[in-house]
Amino acid sequence: MNADTQTATKTMNMIEAINSAMDVMLARDSNVVVMGEDVGFFGGVFRATAGLQKKHGKTRVFDTPINECGIIGVAVGMGAYGLRPVPEIQFADYIYPGLDQLVSEAARLRYRSAADFICPMTVRTPFGGGIFGGQTHSQSPESIMTHICGVKTVIPSNPYDAKGLLIAAIEDNDPVVFLEPKRIYNGPFSGYYDRPVEPWSKHAASAVPEDYYRIELGKAATVREGDALTILAYGTMVHVTKTIVEEMGIDAEIIDLRTLLPLDIDAIEASVKKTGRCLVIHEATRTSGFGAELAALVQERCFYHLEAPVERVTGFDTPYPHSLEWAYFPGPVRIATALTKILKD
């Protein structure tokens, strides 16, 4: 934990921590504005902006028309003026109508204008499945984001990180897509859909400083040290992975990437060189997923240290099904099978 200032902490779930990050930044910097569908008076469909309009005023925190391309495009213009917009896209699945403004505009503005104009925008958006949301409330588009040259991609896995990373993202002078794993908004997820949900209050990372602190973008966190293999994960899958590893009694090193782009390649390299095995886990579809990038990087940089091929555990290459959600989700069996295979000899 690398908090700049140590102040009173409060027990927060992920939503509360994200809310607190925006609250702190709205108070610190009069250029920060928060906007999106239903984020104003109502405080967002997941309550992430609850109370912010009341506290900071209607021109700082406001609702928008239902038009994602407009939301992102307007944020680019606000950034050109000098504001620091924090738009919310209600579900990551709805970022697609806004992709042109994100890919062709936000991501390239600095480059094409030789930094005459920049885009200091942070797009927050809930992503991932596990809530019976069907195909348009469950997707994980992170590899689409990392494939755009010019946006940073951040995915927190707990309340403490969520707040520190979101503050760093808002302060960053480049566009950041901040993907919030909605399955773990209220508590970490074991991967067992039929077990009761544990609240964040039982988890150490729910102790969140009430004031300002940053977690630098581009730095991974080691969730668990170990020698048997390195597991690269992020978001919800960090918790699922940890549960399975502990159940199986495997001495795995779990690295929570936290920022996918720019990636903490040093942390990955050091760990894989130590353990000699690498398993990559994500919920997103497999083909051209972020796991493919990770596997390639590990193989390029650690080939002579590897004792087994890099393995991937992922969602399947289908749209996210409603009823077969738990057959789709990369849960305990899929992870255990991969662990057994990679540790075989």
Place this chain on the structure above:
Amino acid sequence: MPETDRRPASNLPPLSLHIPEPRYRPGDTPDFGDIVVPAVDATPRPSEATKPDAMRDLCYGLVRVLDFDGQAKGQWDPKLSPERLRTMLRYMMLVRAFDDRMFRAQRQGKTSFYMKCTGEEATSVASTMALDRGDMCFPSYRQQGILIARDYPLIQMMNQIYSNRGDHLMGRQLPIMYSAPEHGFFSVSGNLATQYPQAVGWAMASASKGDSRIATVWCGEGSSAEGDFHSALTFATVYNAPVIFNVVNNQWAISSFSGFAGGERTTFAARAVGYGIAGLRIDGNDPLAVYAATQWAADRARTNNGPTLIEHFTYRSEGHSTSDDPTAYRPAEEPTIWPFGDPIDRLRQHLETLGEWDNERHETQRAELDELVKTTQKQSEKLGILGHGMHQPFETMFQDVFEDMPWHLKEQCTQMLAEQEAKFGPDWKPE
């Protein structure tokens, strides 16, 4: 001090940013007294071939047929037979009975999600009844009335809602995202307004083939802000496409009032003006006005006179969905004081005024429809309720990604079947 707080010195008055705000919030006493309600016979009915420029007033008025005392009046009266009116009433009552039951099923934990259309039944039922059976409908998620008005089997709707063994979409879609090609009902998408240009494309195709069928499409007023809405209107006017655009202005888009889609400045029907297409603003709680306007637009489209945009001025009486509590953002009594009443009550009153209906028949029909929905629900539940899902053979997950399954999906399917066996044993079958 941030850079932007150091404005250049200027004698000009400071600009200010307007953020729309609905008139009433929880705790306020709402009053809709200033909503203009033109007389029923005040609106002329132009011919279906009228040039859009010559009928702009209709974008700013309100087409009405039923007076609040139950009389049908004026040039727009479609003069339907009592038999037809009773059919319309029955469909609308069935939609409501179905909605109430399925909403409750979600609350009982039998499925993940549901959306009602309470108060808006006319906008889909009456509209569908004015179309030809072969006309193609591109719905949003709140047009269950189309399926019901086309006699789609209720059990199939329920099976889809439960994602159970009987669901012909194999549990792939969120509840209410039906698909029914035989009933002229396009697959519902979760992404708003995407159906708008698609309907135009269908209409263009029909026109290019010399067909006689037209397309109709619905979206909410909130969704009319999406780019797809405007793409659709552009293509429709360019190609004079035989399509009817319905904007169901139920005042709310989840917690956002219509002002966030531009409703503070002009009507939604007036979107038609800029595109040079016909626009009609109608009382969406008046089933006869909905029928009449749709019939007018359908005739217009079918005679190569082009597209029409219809704004159904109505009110979302209940929450957005089972995930929503509207009392958090609007006064609880708003729905009850909506000046246009309830579409079912109004049609019932009209039939009673005609001497074609009475309280006893109404109550008998209500009980009969409740019973129908209840028995159908029991049958559907025999095929499973959502629970943890997994009512379909797992391999169905990989089907229909493509027509033919590529190697990587075959491989993944094999992997998943092995997982299934590891989880549930070799003899497990979806229940």
